[in-house]
Amino acid sequence: MNSNERDDYQAAGERMYQDANALYDNARYGTATHLFGLAAECAIKSSLQRQPGTTTALPYKHIPELIDDAKRLMSGRRRSYLVSLISHPDYMAGWKVVNRYWSDELFNIAQCRKYRDDANKTIQAMYTSV
Numbered sequence: 001m002n003s004n005e006r007d008d009y010q011a012a013g014e015r016m017y018q019d020a021n022a023l024y025d026n027a028r029y030g031t032a033t034h035l036f037g038l039a040a041e042c043a044i045k046s047s048l049q050r051q052p053g054t055t056t057a058l059p060y061k062h063i064p065e066l067i068d069d070a071k072r073l074m075s076g077r078r079r080s081y082l083v084s085l086i087s088h089p090d091y092m093a094g095w096k097v098v099n100r101y102w103s104d105e106l107f108n109i110a111q112c113r114k115y116r117d118d119a120n121k122t123i124q125a126m127y128t129s130v
Contacts, residue, residue, distance in 0.1 A: 007045075007049075009042040009043070009046035009049060010042070010043075010046040010126065012038075012042045013038075013039045013041075013042030013043040013046060013123055013126065014039075014123065016035045016038045016039040016042060017035070017039035017119055017123055019035055020032045020033075020034075020039060020116065020119070021116070023035065024112060024113075024116060027109070029107040029111075030104050030107040031100075032112050032115075032116070033095070033099060033107050033111065033112045034099055034100045036112070036115040036116050036118070036119040037092060037095040037097070037099070037115060037119070039119045039122075039123065040063060040092055040095075040115075040118055040119040040122040041063055041066060043122040043123045043126040044063075044066060044067075044070050044082070044086065045066075047070075047074070047082055047125065047126050048070060048073055048074065051074070062097040063092050063095055063096075064092065064095070067086050067091070070082075071083055071087060081125050081128055082122070082125035082126075082128070085118075085121055085122060085125055086122070090114075091118055092118050093114075095115055
């Protein structure tokens with residue numbers, strides 16, 4: 001079994017979102033920020049994976065690079081809410097996978113809350129029309 005056969009983006013996104021919320025509730029904004037971004041990525045990839053007629057491999061990219069591919073791959077699809085969400089100029093603005101290496105001083109509750117809200121909306125969009 002290769003890694004693509006084991007990938008369960010929906011379950012991973014939900015798990016990361018729940019773990020991020022637990023960290024957020026304990027003022028652990030650095031790791032919470034990182035996990036909220038990964039949760040959003042997984043929700044996007046789950047949505048891409050479940051599109052009817054999808055035959056292309058999912059892009060092995062992170063936000064923000066994943067966003068352009070997702071918009072292109074979902075254009076004209078019924079997931080217009082997700083496309084609209086990820087097309088908003090401040091969607092996950094400033095989030096990068098390398099933030100996991102940043103110093104704690106670079107994280108704050110306001111930015112983490114924004115990432116939490118974006119991740120929550122992305123996960124909700126994952127459950128909309130297939």
